[in-house]
Amino acid sequence: MKKIVLLSMLVGVVFVTTGCTHEKEEIAQFCAMNDGNWVADHNECEFIPQDTCEHAGGEFHECGSACRHQTAEDAKVRACTLQCVHVCKFSKEESIEKIPETEKSTTISTEQLIVLEENTDNLTLKVEYPKTGNAGLDELIKNFVMNWVNKFKETIGEEVISENWKNGFYITFEPFTYNEDIRTYKFKIVEFTGGAHDNMYFKTFTYDFANNKEIAFREMFQEEHNPLNTIVPLSQAQLTQTLGDSQMLLNGTAEEFKNYAHFAPTAEELLIFFPPYQVAPWAAGPQTVKLKWEDINVVLKLPFFLGNE
Secondary structure (H helix, E strand, C coil): CEEEEEEEEEEEEEECCCCCCCCHHHHHHHHHHCCCEEEHHHCEEECCCHHHHHHCCCEEEEEEECCCCCCHHHHCCCCCCCCEEEEEECCCCCCHHHCCCCCCEEEEEEEEEEEEEEECCCEEEEEEEEECCCHHHHHHHHHHHHHHHHHHHHHHCCCCCECCECEEEEEEEEEEECCCCEEEEEEEEEEECCCCCCEEEEEEEEEECCCCEECCHHHHECCCCCCHHHHHHHHHHHHHHHHCCCHHHHHHCCCCHHHHCCEEECCCEEEEEECCCCCCCHHHCCEEEEEEHHHHHHHECCCCCCCCC
């Protein structure tokens, strides 16, 4: 069983005012306003939730093939991947005229929660990710999530290993705020394909909403300084207090920017996240380093630099 759920938070409502016509342009506009992808040749809107589709009078397909319109000639030049595409299909006579006026709306917000769930004979999947209202960040997050989902599905295939065992795939997220313009979303990815335990990974997106750009770890620091000269000793000292000395810790905190790729600036401190096996064995769990801004101020640049006082 598969389903897609849209749960709104901090919601603002924008009403469609185009009127009730039978023109395809109106359905296409409805699709676009709900962040769908309109396939004009086939009267289809991809990627919109089931309830939105059905309210619009469409027929919802939870797992349409990514290559459902591929011709035999097309197949000679490109292979079809095992991707599920949520498809809302309209007949030629269909129109959003069927929607009551109070339901003919699209909800947008500064924050929405998207939940994807799937339960098949060989897979349990649950993915949660935010829709922030910023098109640039939302595209980054959606691409990241769907790439992980599709890659995992391709890896496990469709074989059922046993009726008492399933693959598992889960994504959850946690938001962090530096100020009203800069926010971070930390994603935890958990995979299970057998073995003694899950595999866990992290991914963070730190975004400057005022300038509409993602902030990389290196961009927080002055170009003329190597921030790792300051950050590495602080991180190693903090982790050693709880984990003790180990070669895994030294390797996982070495002076390489890839070791510090998962981070979140908050009002009080800079958080750096380490998944299991980066600095400690699985049994020790994931680790977080917390660096006070004043302790790393010497290498920071605006807007993070505190000044010289």
